[in-house]
Amino acid sequence: MPFRKLVKGAGAEMTEFTAYFLDGVLIGFTYTVRDGSLAYLFYFAVERRFRSRGLGSQILKQLKARYNVPLLLDIEATGSGGSDKALRLRRKAFYLRNGFSEAGFGASYRGVEYETLCCGGRAEKEGLKRLFTRFRQEALGERVKH
Helix, strand or coil, X not given: CCHHHHHHHCCCCCEEEEEEEEXXXXXXXXXXXXXXCCEEEEEEEECHHHCCCCHHHHHHHHHHHHCXXXXXXXXXXXXXXXXXXXXXXXXXXXHHHCCCEXXXXXXXXXXXXXXXXXXXXXXXXXXXXXXXXXXXXXXXXXXXXX
């Protein structure tokens, strides 16, 4: 989803746009959408110069503690080839080390295949679809066809 749309929805009750600082310096941010049954991590970024210090793992630990529901996220599928396959594999390994597991489903968006990872419980694709629909309606003000 384009970043401008996430900014537009950042003021909604169901979203959390959180910045993380270390000694007053911005090190990263997360953008999460949640309801009573699950939370979805739309964006997770750590500034390049602060990576490989365990800070990303600390942020994920905070997120998992904050939500008492399954936390889901999507990563680019690791099964296909391409020049960035090694990066995609490292990204998946990072999440697996931090308690996530394969949800058993994924999605395709604008020609890119994604796989869904989950921690803190079991997730279902239909629940995630409902959360996305609600986000688009309530946070972005879009009309969504059913």
